Amino acid sequence: MDALQLLVAGVSQGCVYGLIALGFVLIYKATEVVNFAQGELMMIGAFIAYTFINILAWPYFYGVLATLLSMAVIGVVLERLLIRPMLGEPPFAVLMLTIGLGFLLRAVAGAIWGAEPKTLSTPYASDVLQLGEIIVGYGNLAIVLGTGVLCLALFLFFRYSRLGIAMQAASQNQLAAVYSGIPVARLVTGVWAVSALIAAIAGVLVAPVSLIDPQIGFIGVKAFAAAIVGGFGSLPGAMVGGLLIGIAEQFAGLYLPPGFSDVTAYIILLVMLFVRPQGIFASMMQKKV
Amino acid sequence: MRFLKKTRYEQDIALLEHNGQRFWYGLLLLLVLGAPFLIDGFYLGELSLVAIYAIAGCGLMLLVGFTGQVSLGHAAFLAIGAYCHTWCLGAGVPLLPSLLIAMSLSAAAGMIVALPALRMTGIYLAVATLAFAVIVEQGIAHWESVTGGYRGLAVPDASLFGLSVTDTTFFYYFCVALMLLATLALLNLLRSPTGRAFVAIRDSETSAQGMGIGLARYKTLAFALSAALTGLAGGLLAHKIGYLAPDAFNLIMSIQLLLMVVVGGLGSIHGIFYGALFLGFLPQGIALLRDALPPALANIPGLEPGIFGALLILMLIVEPDGLYGRWLKIRQYLDEFPLYRAKTHKRQKQFLRTERLR
Numbered sequence: 223m224d225a226l227q228l229l230v231a232g233v234s235q236g237c238v239y240g241l242i243a244l245g246f247v248l249i250y251k252a253t254e255v256v257n258f259a260q261g262e263l264m265m266i267g268a269f270i271a272y273t274f275i276n277i278l279a280w281p282y283f284y285g286v287l288a289t290l291l292s293m294a295v296i297g298v299v300l301e302r303l304l305i306r307p308m309l310g311e312p313p314f315a316v317l318m319l320t321i322g323l324g325f326l327l328r329a330v331a332g333a334i335w336g337a338e339p340k341t342l343s344t345p346y347a348s349d350v351l352q353l354g355e356i357i358v359g360y361g362n363l364a365i366v367l368g369t370g371v372l373c374l375a376l377f378l379f380f381r382y383s384r385l386g387i388a389m390q391a392a393s394q395n396q397l398a399a400v401y402s403g404i405p406v407a408r409l410v411t412g413v414w415a416v417s418a419l420i421a422a423i424a425g426v427l428v429a430p431v432s433l434i435d436p437q438i439g440f441i442g443v444k445a446f447a448a449a450i451v452g453g454f455g456s457l458p459g460a461m462v463g464g465l466l467i468g469i470a471e472q473f474a475g476l477y478l479p480p481g482f483s484d485v486t487a488y489i490i491l492l493v494m495l496f497v498r499p500q501g502i503f504a505s506m507m508q509k510k511v
Numbered sequence: 512m513r514f515l516k517k518t519r520y521e522q523d524i525a526l527l528e529h530n531g532q533r534f535w536y537g538l539l540l541l542l543v544l545g546a547p548f549l550i551d552g553f554y555l556g557e558l559s560l561v562a563i564y565a566i567a568g569c570g571l572m573l574l575v576g577f578t579g580q581v582s583l584g585h586a587a588f589l590a591i592g593a594y595c596h597t598w599c600l601g602a603g604v605p606l607l608p609s610l611l612i613a614m615s616l617s618a619a620a621g622m623i624v625a626l627p628a629l630r631m632t633g634i635y636l637a638v639a640t641l642a643f644a645v646i647v648e649q650g651i652a653h654w655e656s657v658t659g660g661y662r663g664l665a666v667p668d669a670s671l672f673g674l675s676v677t678d679t680t681f682f683y684y685f686c687v688a689l690m691l692l693a694t695l696a697l698l699n700l701l702r703s704p705t706g707r708a709f710v711a712i713r714d715s716e717t718s719a720q721g722m723g724i725g726l727a728r729y730k731t732l733a734f735a736l737s738a739a740l741t742g743l744a745g746g747l748l749a750h751k752i753g754y755l756a757p758d759a760f761n762l763i764m765s766i767q768l769l770l771m772v773v774v775g776g777l778g779s780i781h782g783i784f785y786g787a788l789f790l791g792f793l794p795q796g797i798a799l800l801r802d803a804l805p806p807a808l809a810n811i812p813g814l815e816p817g818i819f820g821a822l823l824i825l826m827l828i829v830e831p832d833g834l835y836g837r838w839l840k841i842r843q844y845l846d847e848f849p850l851y852r853a854k855t856h857k858r859q860k861q862f863l864r865t866e867r868l869r
Contacts, residue, residue, distance in 0.1 A: 322823030329817020488642035495627040
């Protein structure tokens with residue numbers, strides 16, 4: 223039963239990684255930019271939810287709605303201020319920029335909300351669901367459900383909607399996309415808004431089960447490992463990678479000496495890069511000259 | 512403007528091309544050598560830190576700026592160098608052999624990291640090096656019998672020709688000498704066939720391969736050399752900080768090192784030194800800023816990395832060629848004074864194309 227309980231915890235943790243990884247993959251898929259600040263966006267989302275729900279005492283539902291809206295706006299603002307001037311620069315430069323952005327956001331969050339950990343209060347988080355001998359917190363259940371729904375929505379969006387297909391076209395060949403009448407610059411803004419929205423959802427779901435402080439953005443690095451394990455640029459891959467790392471971490475924490483649980487994600491990542499660098503769901507081809 | 516008419520082969524291979532350069536670099540060398548007589552102990556210590564950063568910068572610039580392999584984990588090599596050097600000193604190895612051992616071990620680690628590097632590019636590589644750095648940091652934290660774990664490890668004193676490294680002036684000269692050696696080595700390496708191969712790999716892997724350059728061999732070599740130089744810097748850094756703890760070599764350190772070469776200007780040797788000066792004196796600048804700010808703002812947790820981040824963003828948007836690139840532009844403006852056209856350095860934007868199928 224121990225193993226099953228660990229599995230449940232692992233799935234829940236893995237969904238968190240998967241959620242953040244989804245944000246990475248979304249931006250990467252649409253703009254070929256790697257947004258290293260995705261974890262920090264999640265952290266900001268959690269803090270904004272905390273502000274609305276705990277400090278301003280709004281009802282949970284409206285608080286979450288306001289959080290999603292403000293995060294979408296933040297996504298647009300970030301894109302217009304920082305990413306738009308970098309349009310057409312090498313991807314490495316943009317990667318560096320988002321690393322800088324991550325540090326900046328952490329300092330901003332520290333300045334506004336302070337360094338002490340906070341908890342987001344929700345109507346459901348303190349209850350648990352008893353399934354036979356396994357105990358599942360509603361907070362964890364919400365993470366799993368929310369992730370599932372979001373995954374499905376994104377999959378449908380990229381598969382069937384005009385906007386989603388336009389985004390993929392823009393990522394494969396910007397010039398051709400411009401010629402086909404796709405407003406690439408506006409599209410990129412939209413992608414950042416959606417990606418910040420996903421970060422906000424991750425933040426709102428994670429905040430009740432773990433404490434919020436400016437440092438939680440660092441789990442973005444593990445989520446990044448998840449995205450790569452799954453094959454960068456693949457939405458199902460991001461989820462599978464996240465789940466794999468989440469579950470492996472829980473088991474490593476129990477069965478391996480201390481310290482291993484922290485590096486499990488990276489060991490899996492390195493092994494994956496040795497064995498199958500393109501990830502579980504490959505989407506890359508050999509680069510041409 | 513100066514036009515050189517080269518009449519002898521020696522002129523073509525000389526590191527310093529003309530008397531103007533000889534004069535200014537000579538003056539700079541005199542200033543560097545005379546620094547202990549000009550400034551007090553604290554700033555001398557900071558200058559030796561700058562020299563150490565410059566050595567690490569040579570390593571990282573070789574890898575990122577000249578071979579085009581981005582590394583987000585160079586703090587790991589710094590850590591390996593520092594701990595190995597400290598351990599060797601503790602075991603009774605003299606200063607210089609101990610530094611050599613640290614360099615070799617670091618180079619070996621670099622070759623291990625290069626193994627996956629042969630199969631991937633860009634962000635994949637950056638993340639692999641990041642993963643390596645996290646594993647090294649955790650390994651150091653938990654391998655207590657050798658590294659002392661989070662309790663830390665005191666760096667023993669060492670001496671050369673009877674002079675101790677705790678003597679600020681001697682340590683400064685020691686660091687500067689090694690920095691000059693590293694720079695000369697890098698300059699000469701880049702003029703050799705090996706260095707040309709590195710640059711070819713940076714500009715296009717596929718065409719480099721087409722020209723008969725063995726990617727595996729040269730990438731491994733680049734990683735090994737880069738790690739060796741960074742390991743040397745790590746060994747010196749151990750003496751500078753005096754007490755080693757794993758969190759001195761965390762992700763932020765790696766990113767600071769990368770920030771150094773980006774701010775200095777990727778792909779230029781001068782950039783290393785601009786970047787090292789920047790990185791070495793930024794904490795002082797931030798400390799001054801902290802005094803000037805109201806206390807509510809000055810006590811923000813993570814203020815220092817935050818300012819690092821903001822500067823990095825500013826630099827990338829305003830001047831991607833780095834400080835040295837900016838200086839080149841200013842110099843060109845002065846050279847061509849009345850004739851300078853505003854759009855001389857307009858950045859070429861390119862449309863994104865990928866070879867992805869889905």
